[in-house]
Amino acid sequence: MTDTGRLIPRRRDMHPVPYDPEYKTSLTRSPNLPLLSLESTPSEETGPRFGHGLIGALDNNLILNFSKGAAPAIGERIRLHGRVLDENARPVPHTLVEVWQANAGGRYRHVKDTYFAPLDPNFGGCGRTLTDENGYYEFLTIRPGAYPWPNRGNDWRPMHIHVSVFGHSFGQRLITQAYFEGDPLIARCPIAATVKDRGQLDQLVAPLDMGASRPMDYLAYRFDIVLRGRRQTMFENKPEGM
């Protein structure tokens, strides 16, 4: 049996609704017309691969990668770690995971972010790594702050880290956000609430993982990521109906 069949169709009901009146920007940026649903082709089943030569020694350490190790970023030190799996529960090895986030005060290092929480001179806010042969990844960072954003009258983003994952197929491409266990702003966030399935929203909340934390150093949060799988069958290369 191979896992080189077609990509398993996306379950759109397990994803956020594209158009959600509580998230105002989605109103003018969501297609009105139905998506064209098709079986995947080699154009979606292939995808870019990135090698270890791409990754610098500090790339997955956001506490140090902006200052090149000269001085640590300010904030609550955390380790974000987990596995990248596919829908068949197989690990996705050697795939690129990228993250970006606000600093401990809730400010992004971006020209358009004018929130008056100060920039941290030692925090950039992006990192990347490759999963190992078991699909495992980890980042060392600081816990991002919550911040207000212009939407309804008084909306705040819960603490979150943006996560981008490639997989091995262009059709697996995924960007999501990791939230933190216990944050009361999750239940009030219109972006989190675009995910209507409660179980799926729960899967975006990283639990505190004391067993993976380091005494007197950092707390750990666990965030596993599931990408689309490919159909597993010995019949794959035969014409339909044969």
Added chain:
Amino acid sequence: MVQKLGTLTETASQTGGPYVHIGCIPTFAGLPGVYPEDLGLSPIADGAKGEVITITGSIYDGTGWAMRDAMFESWQADGAGRYPGQPGADPAVNGFCRFAADKDSGEFTLRTVKPGAVMGHDGRMMAPHISVWIVARGINIGLHSRIYFEDEDNSADPLLARIEQRPRVDTLIAKRIAAGQYRFDIRLQGPGETVFLDI
């Protein structure tokens, strides 16, 4: 009760947000120095076989505004229709590019080689095309589409053939504006809405 399948559900997407560029193309976004260079600067290296082309365009929201904050990724075959990693693929084509609109003009440019036709699983040829994936604030799950070319024979392409409303086929076809230069605009909603794919 029945046997447990043991399968998992894909993690829910979330919007890339307004600052997707600092995560994916930080140098472009004014956050240099973390990486030597941004990922996906070019899908080709010097010596790539085939016609070098540029595709320019804008992405419009439902009000007709050319968005400045989207990020695009493209994935394509080489000039002979082979994907990177496949036997005989052009080593000068890595096939992947990340790009974004200029903050002043609202236009993006993709410079690459024109891909060759690719054979589908059923043996039918897909007309030359570049796959694109679009993320931005307000886009809750990344949008897949394809760029085809006006000066290629698209008449037998299996995907284009599936578009019921024939005028919509044009939304996936880049217009030739000069030798090696194409225009491809994307409309997220409203008149001329681009065909997006669930594929």
